[in-house]
Amino acid sequence: MDRRIIHSKLLGLCVVLIGFSCCQDPEMPNAKDIDLTDIVYDPSSYEPEIPFGFPKLEIPEDNPLTLEGIDLGRHLFYDPVLSADSTMSCSSCHLPELHFQDHQITSQGIDGVNGHRNAMSLINVGFNYNGLFWDGRVQTLEEQALLPVEDEVELHHTWPQVIEKLKLNPLYQEKFRQAFGIENTSEITKELAAKAIASFERIIITGHKSKFIRVSQGLDFFSNQEDKGKDLFEDTSNIEADSLDAECSHCHVAPLFTTNFYENNGLDSVGDNLQLFVDKGYGGFLNDPAQNGKFRVPNLYNVAFTAPYMHDGRMEDLTTVLDHYNSGGENSINKNANIRPLELSDEKIESLMAFLNTLIDTSYLDNPMLQNPF
Numbered sequence: 163m164d165r166r167i168i169h170s171k172l173l174g175l176c177v178v179l180i181g182f183s184c185c186q187d188p189e190m191p192n193a194k195d196i197d198l199t200d201i202v203y204d205p206s207s208y209e210p211e212i213p214f215g216f217p218k219l220e221i222p223e224d225n226p227l228t229l230e231g232i233d234l235g236r237h238l239f240y241d242p243v244l245s246a247d248s249t250m251s252c253s254s255c256h257l258p259e260l261h262f263q264d265h266q267i268t269s270q271g272i273d274g275v276n277g278h279r280n281a282m283s284l285i286n287v288g289f290n291y292n293g294l295f296w297d298g299r300v301q302t303l304e305e306q307a308l309l310p311v312e313d314e315v316e317l318h319h320t321w322p323q324v325i326e327k328l329k330l331n332p333l334y335q336e337k338f339r340q341a342f343g344i345e346n347t348s349e350i351t352k353e354l355a356a357k358a359i360a361s362f363e364r365i366i367i368t369g370h371k372s373k374f375i376r377v378s379q380g381l382d383f384f385s386n387q388e389d390k391g392k393d394l395f396e397d398t399s400n401i402e403a404d405s406l407d408a409e410c411s412h413c414h415v416a417p418l419f420t421t422n423f424y425e426n427n428g429l430d431s432v433g434d435n436l437q438l439f440v441d442k443g444y445g446g447f448l449n450d451p452a453q454n455g456k457f458r459v460p461n462l463y464n465v466a467f468t469a470p471y472m473h474d475g476r477m478e479d480l481t482t483v484l485d486h487y488n489s490g491g492e493n494s495i496n497k498n499a500n501i502r503p504l505e506l507s508d509e510k511i512e513s514l515m516a517f518l519n520t521l522i523d524t525s526y527l528d529n530p531m532l533q534n535p536f
Contacts, residue, residue: 235362267475391517428491
């Protein structure tokens with residue numbers, strides 16, 4: 163081709179590009195630097211209803227509960243934007259209709275890979291003051307909320323990419339401003355997102371209308387069977403002089419029905435070689451072999467609906483769980499001393515089951531603040 167023609171075409175292209183550049187508004191803000199001060203910032207504090215007898219709900223000073231923060235957290239919790247392929251959200255493994263669990267032995271992430279632990283229910287998670295997850299590897303809900311996004315098995319994304327998407331979204335521009343008073347989209351951070359998700363999780367509270375709480379308030383009465391189950395559960399029965407109680411309340415202490423400790427409840431037989439635990443649990447986090455095989459003691463509200471059970475989802479129903487404890491479990495040197503053969507009759511097992519059902523309270527699911535906003 164003639165060089166003059168090539169030169170002419172290149173010159174024409176340069177003119178077009180220069181012209182395009184000149185047509186751009188030099189004042190048009192970068193999408194990451196949009197002023198938000200025209201959006202009203204007037205947060206309203208929120209006081210959740212705490213069930214009778216529960217301890218105080220501890221709120222971090224730098225993350226007070228507000229309606230706006232909770233609502234932002236609710237949107238983030240249910241939004242698949244947090245996953246790399248926009249197919250999964252926090253709620254994919256913590257479904258409200260399943261009491262913030264998923265009924266899977268172990269949950270599957272966006273790549274079709276299953277994790278190695280059961281997704282814990284988030285019921286009353288705000289009262290977990292001694293670490294979170296089955297192994298206690300983080301101390302606060304704010305820390306917890308950061309991990310699933312970048313977990314390679316779960317949402318398999320990166321926070322920098324998530325934040326870029328949130329900055330470009332008018333809905334989140336407004337909600338971050340309303341929740342935290344930021345003045346510019348450049349101030350949207352993963353830390354603020356985690357604070358909002360933590361605020362939402364803190365209000366997943368139940369127990370108010372459970373029969374156990376109503377009896378505690380003097381508003382109801384246990385049936386004879388429920389009362390016997392309570393005595394067995396709390397190790398106060400001695401229904402028969404030579405009978406053992408159920409030893410439940412050593413780890414599941416009312417009114418939260420957890421100690422927030424980590425225990426070996428006799429799931430696996432390793433004798434005195436604690437390194438044989440496939441999942442080291444609390445010991446793996448602490449790097450302390452003496453704690454291997456120990457996992458968080460879950461609370462028992464709505465436990466009738468949160469199968470399968472145990473950290474690896476190995477037990478399909480509550481009958482299997484009670485049979486396990488009645489048997490005394492497997493042998494290992496650091497097993498909780500209260501896990502021992504109990505020789506409870508079928509009748510006593512049924513009474514225990516009746517008592518556990520007094521911990522049912524599904525009324526919290528009617529709270530619109532917990533429901534999917536999309």
